[in-house]
Amino acid sequence: MDILKKPFGYEPALTKADLKNAGKKKGPRASDWKKTLLRIWQLVDEQRGLLIVVFIMVIISSLAGLLGPYLIGRMIDKYIIPKEFQGMLPLILQLIGIYVVYAVTLFMQNYWMVGIAQTVVYKMRAGAFNHLLKLPVSYFDKRQHGQIMSRLTNDIETVSTTLNSSFIQVFSSILTLAGTIVVMLSLSPLLTLITMIVIPLMYFAMRWITKRTGKLFKEQQAALGDLNGMIEETISGQSIVKAFSQEEFVKKEFYEKSKRLKNVGFWALVYSGYIPKVFNFLNNMSFAIIAGIGGIFAYNGWVTIGTIVIFTEYARQFTRPLNELANQINTVLSAIAGAERVFSIMEEEVEDDVGKLPEHFQIRGEVEFRNVSFKYESKNKSDTVQNLNFHVKPGQTVALVGPTGAGKTTTMMLIARFYDATGGVILIDGYDIREFKRSTLRRQMAFVLQDPFLFEASVRENIRYGRLDATDEEIVEAAKKANAHDFIMKLPNGYDTVLKADGSEISQGQKQLLSIARAFVANPAILLLDEATSSIDTVTEKKIQEALEELMKGRTSFVIAHRLNTVRHADIVFVMKDGRIAESGSQQELIGKDGIYANMLKQSKGGGV
């Protein structure tokens, strides 16, 4: 008995409560499926004619599927039973013709439908991705990146598989089902009724199974996601795992998650494996019933032998579309919901790129903040920065210092117009920042961040990212100015060395140098720098300092400064605290004031600010 409850030691994956609640909670459904289908239809666009051809093909193949058994039945009644074989040849040829048409139309509908589906999916993917590029930074602030990724990958994949086959299948299943019933009814209503006896049995059997599999598959997905996440984390953090000798802990966690997946996977596959078996069994039962009862009918002369053959064949055909419909409806519904999620990205408001000033406006680099305040959308507390007032002349260097969370990065983001100020006005060269096209503004600004982002591309392409039309000579020149040329030449393929996305094969300092080279290529009027806090070896540190000094020459620079040296060289220092500029002036003036900055300096050891 125990083997039935715990076969091979697998724990039961479902409780009575699970079964009671099964089917009550629906998965995510499209809130407006009509609108979503209309949008997909719009994407079909110039291929609509082809889609109609596909549907005609489906109609022809469904008809051919119905006609085949019908002709066989007629052949039995007309030629085989009376043993009149002379007239049979045309009918056999007709039958062969029908099955050839059946095969060809199936092949063609699949070929064309996949073509249409892939074009639609391509347009959806491209549309969503292009739209994503135009969305404001605040869109990404509010969402998990994994969630956005999932829309562009999983959701689109579901739409793709459904468009490839499910739409055709649902349509052809409905046609086959309706056609079979009509022909059966016209031949013998009573036998039709008997054929349908198995339907309630099928319904209850399916309900019994799906009640279990639905929850189990969901759990299997969750267990798989959990395990994958854990494996990914372990691989990317393997040096930390090793450094803290956490192998045993990780191993235990892996075994637990893996065991859960094994257990739930066992039951999911066991139950779902029942479906074809149950259908097969009930099919055979209906076959036996039709043969038995049909035999009695034929004996009494109510139906012909040919009709019984047609019925047995149709009985088989009858359960297949039922089974398919049951399987496909859910897939189609979740694909529509997926498509809706993808389209919802495209409905998000994009960042405009308009401005009164000419596109090629040459910025000198004067930056003025008048009573600027800003609050992140996700924050409902007080403003992140408040009443910022300053005026920076072209070419000046501003050092921003202050405790973590003071609003230094936010100030820089406002200068690049990643966010719009919620109060006050920002002026660049005397013009309201909103009068510039965002692209004009950003083309003349460059960021050098603490942890620069590198792409999985060659060193050359990574530097070229600063300005896409930069020539190879300009790239080398920029690298030389950034003190990066020497180390690049020592890389296995020099400028053609392909870097890993995380830049793991070059040092943090070298990444900084590349990022400085990128900024040289961009040749911006305004520089936004976030000095690295991590300790870099003194030689590279010196190279970075020199390169930055060279880069800052003649440009307005805002530097989130962590080095005393940087602050010393700045024309103005803003000491930020709680979103305000608490003190400002040259470093000497600030020391003289003996205020926050002087205090920070006293507390810091080793030269940091």
Ligand SMILES: Nc1ncnc2c1ncn2[C@@H]1O[C@H](COP(=O)(O)OP(=O)(O)OP(=O)(O)O)[C@@H](O)[C@H]1O
């Ligand atoms: N994208 C965001 N959404 C919501 N709040 C944010 C966002 N970015 C920053 N904040 C919040 O705004 C405040 C100021 O952050 P900001 O990054 O500007 O400070 P910071 O002075 O640059 O700090 P650090 O030196 O640590 O980088 C913090 O309280 C921070 O939590």
